[in-house]
Amino acid sequence: MIVELGHFALILAVFVALVQATVPLIGAQRGNQAWTNMAGAAATAQFLCIGVAFAALTYAYVVSDFSVLNVATNSHTAKPMLYKVSGVWGNHEGSLLLWITILAVFGMAVGVFGRNLPPALRARVLSVQAMITVGFLLFILFTSNPFERLDPAPADGSGLNPLLQDPGLAFHPPFLYLGYVGFSMAFSFAVAALIEGRVDAAWARWVRPWTLAAWVFLTCGIALGSWWAYYELGWGGWWYWDPVENASFMPWLAGTALLHSAVVVEKRDALKSWTILLAIITFSLSLLGTFLVRSGVLTSVHSFAADPTRGVFILALLIACTGGSLTLYAVRAPALKGGGLFAPVSREGGLVLNNLLMSTAAGTVLLGTLYPLFADALNLGKVSVGPPFFNAVFVPLMVPMVVAMAIGPMLAWKRGDLGGTLARLKLAFAAAAAAAVATWLLVGGDGATVGAVGGIALAAWLLVGTLVEYGERIRLFRAPLGESLRRARHLPRAAYGMTITHAGLAVVIAGITGSEAWKIESVQVMRPGDTVEVAGYDYTLKSVNSFRGPNYSGLRGVFEVTRDGRPVTVLEPERRQYTQPPRPTTEAAIWTNGWADLYAVIADADNRGGYVTRLYHNPLIPWLWIGALTMVVGGLVSLSDRRHRVGAPSRRQVRPAKTLQPAE
Amino acid sequence: MTRKQRRLYFVVLGMLALGAATALVLTAFNDNLVYFHSPTELAEKGVPPERRVRIGGLVEKGSIQRDGQLVRFRVTDMVNAVPVTYNGILPDLFREEQGVVAEGKMGTDGVFVAADVLAKHDENYMPKEVSDALKASGHWQDGKEGGPKE
Numbered sequence: 117m118i119v120e121l122g123h124f125a126l127i128l129a130v131f132v133a134l135v136q137a138t139v140p141l142i143g144a145q146r147g148n149q150a151w152t153n154m155a156g157a158a159a160t161a162q163f164l165c166i167g168v169a170f171a172a173l174t175y176a177y178v179v180s181d182f183s184v185l186n187v188a189t190n191s192h193t194a195k196p197m198l199y200k201v202s203g204v205w206g207n208h209e210g211s212l213l214l215w216i217t218i219l220a221v222f223g224m225a226v227g228v229f230g231r232n233l234p235p236a237l238r239a240r241v242l243s244v245q246a247m248i249t250v251g252f253l254l255f256i257l258f259t260s261n262p263f264e265r266l267d268p269a270p271a272d273g274s275g276l277n278p279l280l281q282d283p284g285l286a287f288h289p290p291f292l293y294l295g296y297v298g299f300s301m302a303f304s305f306a307v308a309a310l311i312e313g314r315v316d317a318a319w320a321r322w323v324r325p326w327t328l329a330a331w332v333f334l335t336c337g338i339a340l341g342s343w344w345a346y347y348e349l350g351w352g353g354w355w356y357w358d359p360v361e362n363a364s365f366m367p368w369l370a371g372t373a374l375l376h377s378a379v380v381v382e383k384r385d386a387l388k389s390w391t392i393l394l395a396i397i398t399f400s401l402s403l404l405g406t407f408l409v410r411s412g413v414l415t416s417v418h419s420f421a422a423d424p425t426r427g428v429f430i431l432a433l434l435i436a437c438t439g440g441s442l443t444l445y446a447v448r449a450p451a452l453k454g455g456g457l458f459a460p461v462s463r464e465g466g467l468v469l470n471n472l473l474m475s476t477a478a479g480t481v482l483l484g485t486l487y488p489l490f491a492d493a494l495n496l497g498k499v500s501v502g503p504p505f506f507n508a509v510f511v512p513l514m515v516p517m518v519v520a521m522a523i524g525p526m527l528a529w530k531r532g533d534l535g536g537t538l539a540r541l542k543l544a545f546a547a548a549a550a551a552a553v554a555t556w557l558l559v560g561g562d563g564a565t566v567g568a569v570g571g572i573a574l575a576a577w578l579l580v581g582t583l584v585e586y587g588e589r590i591r592l593f594r595a596p597l598g599e600s601l602r603r604a605r606h607l608p609r610a611a612y613g614m615t616i617t618h619a620g621l622a623v624v625i626a627g628i629t630g631s632e633a634w635k636i637e638s639v640q641v642m643r644p645g646d647t648v649e650v651a652g653y654d655y656t657l658k659s660v661n662s663f664r665g666p667n668y669s670g671l672r673g674v675f676e677v678t679r680d681g682r683p684v685t686v687l688e689p690e691r692r693q694y695t696q697p698p699r700p701t702t703e704a705a706i707w708t709n710g711w712a713d714l715y716a717v718i719a720d721a722d723n724r725g726g727y728v729t730r731l732y733h734n735p736l737i738p739w740l741w742i743g744a745l746t747m748v749v750g751g752l753v754s755l756s757d758r759r760h761r762v763g764a765p766s767r768r769q770v771r772p773a774k775t776l777q778p779a780e
Numbered sequence: 781m782t783r784k785q786r787r788l789y790f791v792v793l794g795m796l797a798l799g800a801a802t803a804l805v806l807t808a809f810n811d812n813l814v815y816f817h818s819p820t821e822l823a824e825k826g827v828p829p830e831r832r833v834r835i836g837g838l839v840e841k842g843s844i845q846r847d848g849q850l851v852r853f854r855v856t857d858m859v860n861a862v863p864v865t866y867n868g869i870l871p872d873l874f875r876e877e878q879g880v881v882a883e884g885k886m887g888t889d890g891v892f893v894a895a896d897v898l899a900k901h902d903e904n905y906m907p908k909e910v911s912d913a914l915k916a917s918g919h920w921q922d923g924k925e926g927g928p929k930e
Contacts, residue, residue, distance in 0.1 A: 279872075350869070350872075457786060458786070460786075460789055460793075468790065468793075469793075472793060472794060472797045473797065476797045476798070476800075476801045479801065480801055480804070480805055483805060484805075487809075497815050497816070498815065498816035498817075498834075498912070499813050499814060499815050499816065500813075500814045500816060500834055500883075501809075501812065501813060501814070502812065502814055502883075504808070504811070504812040505808045505809065505811075505812035505813070508804065508807070508808035508811070508812060509801070509804045509805055509808045512800075512804055513801070513804070639849050639867065639868045639869065640848075640849060641848040641849055699872070699873065700872045700873075701872055702869075702872055717869065719869040719870075720846070720869075720870075722846055722848055722849075723846070726848070728848070728849045728869055730868070730869050
């Protein structure tokens with residue numbers, strides 16, 4: 117009954133979305149206030165319908181209602197509650213329902229928090245949002261209905277892929293989707309602005325918090341996914357440049373560019389049509405990501421069983437969405453006159469450089485990701501494009517980017533002084549040089565480590581450059597300490613956000629460099645009692661015991677790790693055999709001291725009393741997670757800036773807010 | 781600086797970035813494209829031993845031999861089979877008669893030395909290259925999602 121209610125609510129949502137997609141749009145075009153104002157109410161109704169559907173599916177999972185096909189194929193009574201709930205989005209149908217639920221949440225948020233938006237803009241934004249909703253609702257209802265019944269109902273379900281039974285992955289998809297779908301807001305605002313024919317500083321101020329929120333979620337989602345791959349898949353790596361990973365990385369790159377170009381629109385009234393284009397591209401890349409993951413057209417280490425008809429549907433959605441908005445852009449964009457002029461060397465110029473490099477990087481990742489598809493379609497043979505390609509292309513693009521990241525924020529708006537700025541950054545130069553020399557001496561530099569030394573120097577340059585910029589803002593050591601503290605208190609949160617995020621990226625760069633350059637891997641057969649030395653640590657396999665978990669049995673290896681005879685830690689990697697579905701997984705054991713991770717994996721027995729083990733020494737990898745977390749915190753701090761919250765972004769002559777009309 | 785000059789400047793800058801990116805992509809493609817071959821293609825055409833390639837098919841039944849951490853198995857498309865050696869820990873879902881993709885180089889002795897054996901998260905999933913290779917050899921069973929299973 118509850119399941120039918122959910123299904124019914126989903127169908128109802130289609131009609132609400134159709135109304136929301138048309139009526140407010142027409143109202144805004146004709147100046148009909150009642151029609152315009154119904155957008156907010158429609159968005160709330162939309163959220164209620166979809167929320168009921170989502171709650172119904174979650175209910176079916178929680179009570180293990182195996183008469184629902186989706187629950188029967190993806191859940192099991194013996195599963196812990198957390199994974200029963202996360203099982204809702206651990207499959208194709210459910211994850212799409214999550215996608216659209218988030219879309220509805222964002223829509224309602226515009227309705228509720230967007231009271232200070234001009235009613236016409238709000239109506240148009242919500243209409244565009246509803247058009248996306250219609251597309252995805254139809255997709256769900258026609259190709260991937262999560263409420264399909266199964267008759268007769270099986271006694272028990274077939275269970276969730278054990279790889280997904282993990283706290284990291286329980287929250288990875290929701291964050292990723294919050295990011296993907298969050299960019300739909302920037303998209304809707306962009307299309308609404310094109311319809312309206314007006315882009316101004318106030319528009320950019322409305323778009324920024326939405327884009328920022330989406331960016332924070334996406335960053336968090338990517339980091340969680342990468343962290344999960346690191347500790348769960350047991351190969352000691354965290355990024356493989358796999359199509360599915362790239363699918364989430366491309367919107368991130370474009371979204372980062374968008375975040376920066378929106379600043380120029382807001383502060384300087386320039387780069388308008390570029391920002392609009394970027395908003396369209398960012399969301400299109402999010403849709404493309406959904407398409408790549410859901411259609412299974414690319415061979416990926418993360419691929420899940422997929423159905424080609426669904427791919428065609430998403431492709432059609434993608435074409436309609438991107439094609440339609442780009443056509444509108446082609447017609448309307450020439451009318452968007454840029455305002456502020458600026459010299460190439462200026463804050464704006466720096467942000468343009470950021471945009472240029474970020475979008476080029478996104479473009480090359482796109483090319484590398486899709487090339488196997490093109491090659492196959494054009495009969496050029498079956499190829500795969502792997503990490504070496506992406507590293508060869510991506511690193512050279514990011515080096516100038518990071519160099520410029522320290523300089524850009526210190527340049528003045530309109531016209532900057534490059535020589536003077538570089539002189540002010542002498543501390544950063546010194547830090548980079550010192551870091552390079554220290555690294556060189558520490559690791560015993562040779563030709564092979566030049567890149568790594570450069571990476572560490574770059575990280576030091578960015579970190580110190582960012583701190584110098586902050587120091588200058590609060591006039592540290594230039595003014596009395598009290599004055600500096602006063603300035604530090606009054607500095608806008610958005611400025612703090614930038615400082616924190618850029619510093620976080622510096623830490624991430626150091627982490628990437630360390631883990632790529634100095635990772636040590638050792639694979640061997642060990643019997644209980646054997647000792648292996650990796651990077652100065654002695655790993656002794658004490659014993660291998662079998663044990664039972666709630667829905668799996670397993671082998672647990674006990675490694676005693678010592679350094680120069682002193683005990684360091686005990687690592688207990690596991691090899692689990694899940695009962696339903698019957699499938700093995702690897703649980704790596706990780707110990708960190710902040711500078712490096714000790715990482716141990718145990719695999720099959722060799723039938724002669726030994727076990728294949730894999731031991732890694734991963735230097736600086738903890739910094740990667742710390743840096744990513746810092747970036748997320750920076751984004752949140754920036755998001756809490758009061759200018760983003762209170763009614764600062766108000767256009768002149770805003771009509772007095774009308775009370776909401778009831779949706780007929 | 782006038783609007784026109786500025787635009788010109790941006791166009792030039794954009795072209796430069798595009799040019800640099802194209803150059804990067806082309807050189808990287810040259811060195812790093814990895815071609816996929818089915819066992820039959822390998823048997824018919826062969827590949828130069830220094831070229832890094834991917835092969836794929838099913839893990840032949842009864843072909844898995846472990847010697848410490850060294851694993852030998854055969855990848856088959858039901859017409860031809862290629863012997864493969866791999867030194868390391870195989871992915872969790874590596875099993876007989878399951879689809880597999882291995883990346884590495886062909887040894888002069890006709891044994892493929894795999895540097896990577898790709899893992900899948902889902903056992904119903906069949907890499908597209910593998911299903912195409914099986915279709916090409918006429919041994920594709922169009923059953924449930926994953927094709928040939930136990």
